Amino acid sequence: MSVKYTPVQWNTNKYIYDAVMLVGVALFLYVFLYAAPGILSHERPIDPQVHNARAFGACAFVMLTVILCIGPLARLDKRFLPLLYNRRHFGVMTVFVALTHASYILNWYFAFSSSDKFEALLFANTSYSQLAGFPFEVFGIFALLVLVILSATSHDFWMKFLTPPVWKRIHYLIYPAYLSVVAHVSLGILQDQQNHAFTVIFIGGAVAVGVLHLMAALHERRADAAISAETAEWIDICDVSEMSDGFAKIRLLPAGDRVAVYLNNGTLSAISNACAHQNGPLGEGRIIDCLVTCPWHGFQYDVTSGQSPAPFTEKVPTYNLRLEGTRVQVDPAANPPGTYVEPVPVPDHAAQEAPA
Amino acid sequence: MNEAEAILMGLRIWAMIGAAVAAVFLTIGMDRIDEDAQGAYVFRPLLIPGVMVIWPLVLWRWYVWETGREAWGRRYDPPRKAHFAVGMILPAGIALIILTGLALRQTWPADVAPVQLLPAQEVSQ
Amino acid sequence: MSDKNSPFFVGYLSAPRGLRTFLLVACVIFVSGLGGLGLALGVAQDDPGNGAFRFDYGRQTVTGVVEMTPYPLVRVTEGSERIAVGQTLMLSGQGKNSVISRTAPLEGQLAKVSGVILDRGDLEMMQLRGGRNGISGVEGEAPAMQTEQLGRWRLAGEICDGKCLAGAMRPGRGIAHKACANLCLLGDIPPVFVTTQPVEGHEFLLITGPDGTALPESAYHHVAQFISLEGEVERRGDLLVLRMDPDTVELIR
Incomplete structure (x- = not known):
């Protein structure tokens, strides 16, 4: 840090x-x-x-x-x-x-x-x-x-x-x-x-x-x-029921970058998979105290904005995402590092209706 | 000047330029481009060897920072595909080098006896 | 990717309970493994041979006839308690420096030489003291010295520098030592050929180029390799001199 x-x-x-x-x-x-x-x-x-x-x-x-x-x-x-x-x-x-x-x-x-x-x-x-x-x-x-x-x-x-x-x-x-x-x-x-x-x-x-x-x-x-995605306007990540709270799904986007989609207290957010420190795989980390924590050296980010908590200044790009029925989808165009994206709430029925 | 002297002279010149770059970069440059470095001085001597060995890259990066030419996306694009190339080349290279080394190994030819091809012709004084 | 049940290590927090045993085992394997490897590699070293500086003999001073092959020799005519009359000593200076500039003016003459002996089997060399303390001309007629021609031979073995081989360094031969040997030879330290089997009772021969020249440059590429070569062999006192033919060098497979 x-x-x-x-x-x-x-x-x-x-x-x-x-x-x-x-x-x-x-x-x-x-x-x-x-x-x-x-x-x-x-x-x-x-x-x-x-x-x-x-x-x-x-x-x-x-x-x-x-x-x-x-x-x-x-x-x-x-x-x-x-x-x-x-x-x-x-x-x-x-x-x-x-x-x-x-x-x-x-x-x-x-x-x-x-x-x-x-x-x-x-x-x-x-x-x-x-x-x-x-x-x-x-x-x-x-x-x-x-x-x-x-x-x-x-x-x-x-x-x-x-x-x-x-x-x-x-x-x-x-x-x-x-x-x-x-x-x-x-x-x-x-x-x-x-x-x-x-x-x-x-x-x-x-x-x-x-x-x-x-x-x-x-x-x-x-x-x-297994995680690479075809080119599309919205990239399909997974069914929302496959996600577990505090953990991410990673997709390899067509342009070669990776997105980590996190489920955090019932809302979805997407950030770059590459940590600002050493490009460690953020999606292989987990959320600790509401902050995404990198598995390599423990750098932390707010999942909604990609910003490290003050006084730290690290930032990672964020991605816009949406829920189509029970499918989690991401816009492959990344937002500049530190851009806040409103988290997408997961309705209870979406998680429940989905096939197991 | 022989080749060895020329190589060592080249290294000395490289290091001297590097030392000059380090002097300027660590006293002036750093504070301009990295807010985390402002007011932090104890760690700077640690960076001197680094600047001395890769000073052309330091100058280039300094220029990029100063001119704001950097595309932010590049910071988050690690060369992960290279892992695959490494995973292929490294074992192949290791095997090739070791096999070459083993093939070159000689055994002391203890069974080869000296052979006199021609007898002595004269005795000189 | 990750799951709830797998322990998650964060560097600045204490290690999770589920990982502690694993990490403890890893530490024990690491430390004991390094200790074990240190022992295994340390005791795997080969015997470097029995060459040595004979400081235990004390300083030796003998008189003899100086010969240049072109590497300098002294044929002992007046020995010491350690060095007998009739022996032939190869001469070197301090470190990787030759004494050719000091011995050349005395070629064929009687001289007193003084220094420390290096030996390995029947290979003997004297490292001269500096200046006139190391070598100086002696009044008197130099006796005629026999050089017995032993004909042309084909030998197998290894070119080394005579000084390291004789004990200036242990180990003082082999590929890992090749650059060091070359540096000695560039300094005109007498080169030595180690034969696979004794030639006329000798395992070590002083090796030179053909017709009284120094070791040819092409031979430097074969230093420390196991090679066969041909050359004229001559006996000077108790030392054999091999005048190699550079065109006959072959690597032994």
Whole structure:
């Protein structure tokens, strides 16, 4: 929520989220850095710089893999939505872990020469014309640059300033970045590694990300097919008897936007399905204290006007609607954000006469 | 200047312009375009890295805000269809990359013995 | 879409009762999973080999004849308690820097060299101290050194940089280390070929280009790969030198 911007709008759940995330990350690093060396029975130990680089690199991969699983999991099963709530802190933490990995590598493999280490990183291996022995470092550099861009633009200010769709498009860069990380590992350490526990964990993580995204995409396509509407002057939404109080029906309109029609205390109102904050699906939320509440971050709107309650200033477009017999119908032309639309009362008999 | 130096120089120039844009935008620009930013200063340093990496976009968006050219409908049109493309491309890409990596993997050819092709011809001093 | 019975999480409100168990389980799986993965990945690391800086030997100072292959060697004529007469040491400077500028003027002459030893099996290298403390000419006639030609060979193995392999870095070979190895080789650190099976009793050979040239640029693309190649092999003291033929390099499938 806006009002005045602050660095982080803390609340109890964010503290819990960050604490659990940090405990997990700290445990991973602690075990890798301090417990594993005692178990390894090498004649001479791995250099601490390489051991550290591997710990942070592996940690960043695992973190990114978990982060990317949260999105499709939440689309497949709403119970995972709380994991989405403060995911940006998880992402920012991943950047710091990945930067630590990069700096250990840079200050070890690319140091000690007469050249600048950043230049050395770019020119030491130039086997770009072959896959085996390819300078896999460039994939890591690309992924790191993307992670830096995403974390640097994660504050709510950026969503409002860039608009959620533009912000979202920038943040789609996470997918090429993840592919790049997979390539970084596949053409790098996977080529050397003899212990197959590593291979299994790496492939398992990456495949989980791929499969979950495929499942979520297919799920969403089926859902979209079920809610998409034909072009018409008034778009038929549903029979009023199918609606339950405090909840919405979503329709995908011919122009590509989505409308959420809410039944609120026996009256019907229609607003855009896209939350002003991050374009979260308002129609998948519910009405709490007479306000539509977004399932992603809890932004709230008056269902009749699409306006956030004072002192908040967010607004979403509204839609005109009517009741034809027992059919709920919406005018597909949206009203400007914050336009009040008189709610349509549902007569008792309309709800009762309708087929079950 | 070699390619590596040129790339690093390019990055430095990008960041320097970004720093200049950040200086102007965070002190003057923000207050003009976003009422929620007025009187809020603590969060602004957090935005410096963001402006430095995407400053051309910042300038463009600033221009759009200032000139009021923005169509409100665009704010509520998330690229949800891209989820489907991602759902196809991501698993295919992951599978392709990993299979390539596994195919490239070499095994230490411990069974290949050294072969003397020609005997020694001379002893030099 | 949603229904009345499913719990609804709002970030700034306390988590609904119906979700608490689920979230608690998710947290436990997350934390224990990360700990478990840290352990599994941490102990999955391969043995980096037994190369090392031998600081435990202390500083070594020996006298010998300087040879350029073009990578600098010293054929020991007056050893120390650790280094015997007749041994051949590859020479490097600090970090990824060569000592060619210091050794070239002394080629074929007697010199005193001083520094720290790196070793891995029969691979030995000395990292010289700075300036004249590291290498200086010695009065006296340099004895004639034998170079025994061993003919043309086809070998299988891997090109590495001699210093990291010898123990400057653990691990000091492999694809993940390739850029680092290239950077050493660009700095004229002596390159080493690791063979799959011993050649005349040696697992490691100093590798150079043909006819006394440095490692050719084309070979850099094959660093850290498992390859086969042909070349002339010669014996200099206890060190074999492989003069590779760049046209014969083949990737082993």
